[in-house]
Amino acid sequence: MQEVYFYGTCLVDLFFPEAGMAGIQLLRRAGVKVLFPEGQTCCGQPAFNCGYWEEAREVARTQVALFPRNLPVILPSGSCAGMMKHHYPELFHGQPDEAEVRAFSARVYELTQFLVAVLGVKLTDLGEPVKVTWHSSCHAVRDLGLKGEPQSLLAQLAHVELTPLARESECCGFGGTFSVRQPEISGAMACDKAADAEATGATVLLSTDGGCLLNVNGTLEAKQSPLRVQHIAEFLWERTHAR
Amino acid sequence: MHAETEVSFRDAAAKALLDPQLRANFRRAMDGLISKRKAQFPDPADLQDLRALSTAIRSRSLLNLPALLERLEASCAQNGIQVHWAETCEQANQLILGLLQAKGAKTLVKGKSMVSEEMHLNAFLEEHGIEALESDLGEYIIQLDDETPSHIIMPAIHKNKDQIARQFSQKIKDAKYTEDVDELTAMARKVLRQKFLDADAGLSGVNFAVAETGTLCLVENEGNGRMSTHVPPLHIAVMGLEKVVANLEEVAPLYAILTRSATGQAVSTYFNLITGPRGEDEKDGPQEVHLVILDNGRSRIYADPQLRATLRCIRCGACMNHCPVYTRVGGHAYEAVYPGPIGKILTPQVEGVGTRHDLIHGSSLCGACAEVCPVEIPIPEILIRLRREATHADAGSQVLGRGTGRTASEDWAWRLWAAVLKRPAVYRLSAWFATRFGWALPAGAPLLKHWTRSRTKPVPARRSLTERMRAEGGRHD
Numbered sequence: 012m013q014e015v016y017f018y019g020t021c022l023v024d025l026f027f028p029e030a031g032m033a034g035i036q037l038l039r040r041a042g043v044k045v046l047f048p049e050g051q052t053c054c055g056q057p058a059f060n061c062g063y064w065e066e067a068r069e070v071a072r073t074q075v076a077l078f079p080r081n082l083p084v085i086l087p088s089g090s091c092a093g094m095m096k097h098h099y100p101e102l103f104h105g106q107p108d109e110a111e112v113r114a115f116s117a118r119v120y121e122l123t124q125f126l127v128a129v130l131g132v133k134l135t136d137l138g139e140p141v142k143v144t145w146h147s148s149c150h151a152v153r154d155l156g157l158k159g160e161p162q163s164l165l166a167q168l169a170h171v172e173l174t175p176l177a178r179e180s181e182c183c184g185f186g187g188t189f190s191v192r193q194p195e196i197s198g199a200m201a202c203d204k205a206a207d208a209e210a211t212g213a214t215v216l217l218s219t220d221g222g223c224l225l226n227v228n229g230t231l232e233a234k235q236s237p238l239r240v241q242h243i244a245e246f247l248w249e250r251t252h253a254r
Numbered sequence: 255m256h257a258e259t260e261v262s263f264r265d266a267a268a269k270a271l272l273d274p275q276l277r278a279n280f281r282r283a284m285d286g287l288i289s290k291r292k293a294q295f296p297d298p299a300d301l302q303d304l305r306a307l308s309t310a311i312r313s314r315s316l317l318n319l320p321a322l323l324e325r326l327e328a329s330c331a332q333n334g335i336q337v338h339w340a341e342t343c344e345q346a347n348q349l350i351l352g353l354l355q356a357k358g359a360k361t362l363v364k365g366k367s368m369v370s371e372e373m374h375l376n377a378f379l380e381e382h383g384i385e386a387l388e389s390d391l392g393e394y395i396i397q398l399d400d401e402t403p404s405h406i407i408m409p410a411i412h413k414n415k416d417q418i419a420r421q422f423s424q425k426i427k428d429a430k431y432t433e434d435v436d437e438l439t440a441m442a443r444k445v446l447r448q449k450f451l452d453a454d455a456g457l458s459g460v461n462f463a464v465a466e467t468g469t470l471c472l473v474e475n476e477g478n479g480r481m482s483t484h485v486p487p488l489h490i491a492v493m494g495l496e497k498v499v500a501n502l503e504e505v506a507p508l509y510a511i512l513t514r515s516a517t518g519q520a521v522s523t524y525f526n527l528i529t530g531p532r533g534e535d536e537k538d539g540p541q542e543v544h545l546v547i548l549d550n551g552r553s554r555i556y557a558d559p560q561l562r563a564t565l566r567c568i569r570c571g572a573c574m575n576h577c578p579v580y581t582r583v584g585g586h587a588y589e590a591v592y593p594g595p596i597g598k599i600l601t602p603q604v605e606g607v608g609t610r611h612d613l614i615h616g617s618s619l620c621g622a623c624a625e626v627c628p629v630e631i632p633i634p635e636i637l638i639r640l641r642r643e644a645t646h647a648d649a650g651s652q653v654l655g656r657g658t659g660r661t662a663s664e665d666w667a668w669r670l671w672a673a674v675l676k677r678p679a680v681y682r683l684s685a686w687f688a689t690r691f692g693w694a695l696p697a698g699a700p701l702l703k704h705w706t707r708s709r710t711k712p713v714p715a716r717r718s719l720t721e722r723m724r725a726e727g728g729r730h731d
Contacts, residue, residue, distance in 0.1 A: 019719040021675075025688055026712060031719035047723045050678035058668050060619060062642035066672035073676045153621035182578045186618025191704040193616055195268040198708030199582050200618070229709025 014044045015125070016084045018074075020091045021053040022221030023242070027087075030221070030242030034087040034122045037248055041130045045085075048077040056094040057187050059102055068102055075099075075108075075115045083129070084119050087244050089151020089219045092121040096155060121151060122244055123219060127160040136168035138250035144174050144213035146204065146227065148220035149182050161219055161243050168250055174211040176204075185226035201230040209238055216240045263612040266587040267579075276412055280584050283411045287575040290518025291626070308511045309630040311504045312566035315496075319556060322465040322498045323547070329468030333530035335491075335543045343373040346548045350375065350457070350490055351382055353544055357488050359384065359454035363446075365474065365482035366390035367459030368406050368569060369492045369548055372591045375457075387453070389446050389478040391439065398425045404585030406592060407516050407571045412584050446478065456482035456540070460493035461568070462508060463545070466501040470545065472526040473512060475519075480526050489540040491528070495547050496556070496565035508568060511628040516570040551604040554652050560639060561653070564599055566629040573623035573633065579616060588613065595623035599636045607644040608658025614640045682720065689714045689721075 015038060023031045035045045054074060058067035074095075078084050086092040096119040103112040126132045143165070151157045165173055184190065184200025191197075204227055208216045216238060218224050228240040270276055295301040315322060327337045340346035354362065362379060364370065364386055376386040376397075388397040392410040395418055396403060403409030410418070415433055422441055423431040429441050450456075458479055462471040470491050472479045483489045499505060513519045532539035555561050574580040574594030585593035590601040590613065598617060602610035614637055623633045643651055644659030674680050692714040697706040705712070717725075 024719045025685060025692075025714045028715045028717060028719035028722055032722060035723075049720070049724075051720065052675040052678060052681040055675070058671060060638055060641070061615075061664075061668070062638065062640075062645050063668040063672075064642060064646075066668045069672045070675040073678070149618070149620035149622070153625055180622075182618050182620035182622065184578070184618060186620065189615070189618040191701045193264055193267070193579075193618075194704035194707045195264065195271050196579055196582060196616070197618065199271050200578055202708060203582075225712050226709070229705070229712060232710040233708060 012042065012044050014046060014080075014082050016078045016080075016082050017045050017047045018054075018078075018084050018086045018091070018095075019047070019051050020086055020088045020221065022225065023087050024051065026225055027221050027242050027245070030087055030245040033242070033248035034085070034244040036252065037122070037126060037132070037244060038085065038130075040252070041126070041132050043130065046082070050074075050077050054091045054094045055102075056091060056098070059094065059098060060187055064102060068106070071099060071102060071112075072108070075112055078115060078118070081114075082118065083125060084115070085122055085125050086119065087122045087219070087242065088221060089121045089148050089155045089157055090222060092119055092124075093150045093154035093156075095119045121155055121157060121160075121219060123160040123164055124155075124157060127163055132164070134164060134167040134247065134251045136170045136250055137253060138168070138170055140170040140172070141215070142172045142174055142211075142213045143215050143217055143246070144176055144208050144211040145179065146176065146183060146208070146216055146218040146223055147180050148218050148223045149180075151219045152180065157219070161217075164243070164247060165217070168247075171250070174213050176207045176211060178203075178207055183223045183226050185222045187222065190226060197226075198230070201226050202234075205230040205234065205236065205238075209236055214238065215246070217243045217246055219243055263588060263616040266589055267583040267616070270583040270587045275414070275417075276584055277582060279412055279414045280581055283408070284575045284581045287518060291515060291572060291575070292518075294514035294518050294520060304507060304511050305628055305630055307507050308568075308628050309566065311499060311508060312568070312629045313563075315499045315504070316556065316562055316565055318500070319496070319498065322500060323495060325465040326463055326468065326498050329465060330545055331468075333468040335468060335470070335528075335530050335545050338544060338546045339549075340546055341549045343548070343550050346373050346492065346546050346550075347375055347378040349546055350492070351379065351384070353488070353490055354379070354384055354455055355382075357454065357542075359488060361449070361453045362386045362455045362457055363449050363453035363482050363486060364388050364390075364393070365456070365458035365472065365479040366393055366407075366409075367457065367492055368403070368591065369459055369494055370457060371403060372494075372550060373492070373548070375492075386457075387446075387449050389449065389476075389482055390474075391442055391476055391478075394442055394446065395421065398422075402586065402591070404593065405571060405574060406569055406594075406596075412586065446481075450478075450481040450485045453482075453486045455488040455490060456484075456486040457490045457492065458483050460491050460497050460545070461512065462505050463493055463498045464500075464502055464505060465498050468529065469502065470526075470528040471505055471509070472528060473509065473522045473524075474526070475517070475523040477524055480524055483526060483528055484539050487541045489528075489531075489543045490546060491544070492546045492548060494565075495549055495552050496567075512568050512570050515572040515626065515628040551654065554654065555603050557652055561603060561636060563631050564596075564603065564636060566631055567596055567600075568629060569596075570628055572626045572628065573631075576622045576626045578620060578622065579618070588616075595633045596631070599631075599633055599640065602640055602644075603654065606655025606658065607640050607653055608655035611644050611659040614644060685714075685718045685720065689716055689718055 055067035055071040395410040404412040647656035
């Protein structure tokens with residue numbers, strides 16, 4: 012039986028645990044044994060992005076150490092996966108443990124990436140007809156390099172109609188600390204994203220990333236919009252498991 | 255946030271965001287540019303090939319920069335173009351003033367040049383009794399209102415047609431009010447035609463300077479570049495020292511990607527190849543051509559292997575056109591000569607990472623800029639590097655103002671952050687409190703108050719994923 016590690020990420024841990032559980036269920040259903048090591052906190056991206064690399068390394072080291080076996084590490088986040096896959100090697104460049112970290116980075120996958128590219132999962136839609144829209148998180152696409160894996164999973168669902176955003180690949184304005192360092196610009200971007208999503212007529216906006224979801228959700232709630240947001244893992248699991 | 259910060263991108267941006275006209279003008283213009291560029295690159299593979307080639311050419315030019323600049327100087331001299339070197343903007347201004355005064359020039363007509371903006375040349379010349387008139391239509395429009403460019407290739411893009419109609423009717427002598435674009439253009443053209451004929455000297459920028467042949471390439475759409483460089487008896491070209499390429503073969507792909515990335519044109523209306531002053535038997539062209547090569551911090555950028563990529567820039571402006579921040583706040587909010595993503599990495603390197611800490615943090619790191627950059631400048635990576643330099647300074651770093659953006663409060667915040675997250679037990683305890691009592695945090699708490707300006711408070715789930723997995727009793731390893 013294939014085994015994988017699951018790395019929850021701090022945002023999923025605290026704000027979207029259902030998405031984490033759903034991701035684990037999707038993997039298990041595909042015949043994979045999921046290991047969830049204790050001691051998970053954060054990938055270190057906020058400090059890395061702000062230039063506090065020593066602090067980022069201290070945290071990242073503790074996380075790498077949780078995944079010693081040569082198994083894939085699956086994350087329900089494109090941004091955190093991009094950090095661990097592409098930026099850890101940069102962060103640990105010239106450090107004594109660089110080789111170990113690089114070996115770890117090579118094993119990192121975002122959830123939908125793994126479901127599509129490695130497992131080739133086939134989904135059967137059991138849900139009612141629904142109209143959804145898709146926000147392609149910047150880091151998932153431009154940093155990690157997703158190439159439509161989430162959309163291809165959605166396309167397998169017979170009763171799901173995907174109505175694209177007018178500006179699908181435009182940033183939602185989250186940007187980690189950007190959201191509080193530049194609250195006016197960030198807020199304006201989030202408002203535009205929310206309006207774009209509302210204009211699609213969809214009932215739910217999906218994404219791979221908790222940061223974007225938190226940002227868009229807070230904005231939608233503030234304008235008392237009926238539109239809700241959901242992590243793709245949770246959406247896929249909800250629609251495909253027999254209750 | 256930082257005491258050292260003299261300018262605040264946040265404040266200026268917040269003000270710009272409240273101007274619906276400005277936002278609409280930028281959004282409309284940028285959308286147009288984005289779709290025109292897209293139409294020029296129908297095949298992603300072709301685009302990637304051209305980007306890779308352009309990146310390679312620019313990287314190689316920089317690798318051989320000192321030798322290429324020497325070669326350029328020699329080739330130019332052979333062509334009768336006199337080359338001058340300026341380490342600072344002040345030196346460049348003095349040089350140009352000297353050249354003008356030597357000819358007794360009182361009026362200067364300018365093609366478009368961002369380097370001259372960098373030097374604040376117009377104001378300097380005015381102080382010395384020389385009138386500098388912008389002849390690029392956009393530059394002419396903003397000069398009438400004493401404004402600076404809000405975009406590097408479309409300097410008046412912040413204004414719409416109606417605003418320009420009002421402005422022309424008030425500022426151009428005997429002009430009638432019209433909103434007809436052709437009539438407005440004709441009005442400016444009439445003024446400018448006479449200026450080209452009357453001017454004692456002309457000034458232009460340089461898009462590419464060819465080392466092998468001593469050719470100055472000038473890309474433009476209005477013909478004003480050609481008029482400025484050919485009609486007056488004296489032509490002065492200014493360029494940043496990074497603009498040199500080895501030979502004419504290298505110009506072709508760079509030109510192809512420049513016009514397509516910038517305005518979505520396969521070719522520009524004019525492409526001038528300037529190879530020297532008027533020959534003995536020739537009837538037109540300037541009697542003297544001078545090239546002023548400006549450093550202004552570029553050597554320092556050049557010395558750093560990572561930051562050197564900044565100098566690959568061919569000034570197409572695609573990064574701004576595609577930037578979700580620039581699109582919303584416009585160019586003036588940056589309070590810098592070069593706005594948008596390229597400005598966010600260039601300005602702090604020239605003015606200091608501490609003083610322009612506001613700019614390096616004014617990005618969500620979405621990467622839209624790097625995705626379209628024709629010479630693949632990794633702008634987000636460089637922003638992160640500059641953020642690090644602003645607070646820590648890498649060993650051996652030459653970055654201006656390194657370490658001066660640091661504050662005790664931010665240091666403490668990250669120390670605390672790491673102290674919690676590198677100790678799983680402490681994190682678990684914090685997570686437990688957050689999930690149980692996070693809802694009780696007041697919306698006006700530090701940091702959260704910024705978040706809740708336009709959003710509801712994020713409320714943690716009642717049980718974390720970690721707790722749920724524990725309760726499930728699955729194997730955790």
